[in-house]
Amino acid sequence: MSPMRGPGGTRPFRTAAGDVVPESVAEVGYCRLGGVDQWVLIRGRNLANPPLIHLHGGPGFSETRLLRHFNADLEDRFTVVYWDQRGAGKSFRRGMPRSSMTVEQFLTDLDDLVDMVCARVGREQVVLHGHSWGSLLGVLYADRHPERVAAYLGTAQIGDAAAAESASYACALAAAEHSGNRRALKALRAIGPPPYPASSVFSERTWLQRLDGQLSPSALWKLRGAVFGGRPESSPLDLINQIRGFRFTMDAMSREASALNLLSAVPALRMPVVFFVGCRDHWVPPATTVAYYDALTAPSKQLLWFDDSGHEPFVDEPATFNRAVVDTVGALITP
Known part of the structure; x- marks a missing residue:
């Protein structure tokens, strides 16, 4: 297989005097997940804050550029984990076996990631945020490993993928x-x-x-700043892999992913659940998210609407989205 691109760098958190903030974390590199090296970025101002893992959409569409540009404020209140999933973004390389691109394999990859993150931050649980395809992956994981998930957040939450x-x-x-x-x-x-x-x-x-x-x-x-901004984690050259990885992963996985139906597969979760819904989302129309929300049983659940958002409220209304994440998770779990 072709070699991996360099992981890039990431700037440390610094005080007004220029010193590195004590107990902060700013790390980037390739981690062995499911037997394959995959790109992971971890950033947080204080390791005592809850770990928050983003599960990007697609499948195969890395959203790290968008999240770092529009939602970096979350790093002040969480230890945020950005992951380019198998075959996506910086984790894409030519020659990756199509046979490895399965939902079951992604669940194994995610389990390895959760173990790694928990060991790094000294916690037993993480908060999962799944977007679109990532919302399918997140719910399936939370159902299988409830002891590892403190709260589940879904944006553009898919219930019945075919619907x-x-x-x-x-x-x-x-x-x-x-x-x-x-x-x-x-x-x-x-x-x-x-x-x-x-x-x-x-x-x-x-x-x-x-x-x-x-x-x-x-x-x-x-979107110009997110795509061409000067953050050290990525460069314009990475856009080639972004496109290649997206097309490869979609071609390999879209049939399996589009057949998933959480209404029957996961009718209940054992942790608090929050769904963020863009009123103008036409890729995962809100009615389909509401259908799953209404059917889902959980210890607590919330449905938050974003009037001026489409498929990506974290891009369309970033300040409102960031505040909603901080407020809802803060009310559900303790640091």
């Missing part, structure tokens, strides 16, 4: 009809409703972005 895809396709078709966009209608009708292969997922999502205005100049300008 979410069908609802998303219906949204795209309705938007194309409403706008009278003949090119969009022709393309969407050509791929037909799901289930469909990864190539059709990319097509449907791209048309939705165009119809929603997410590819407008102003929308893309907002």
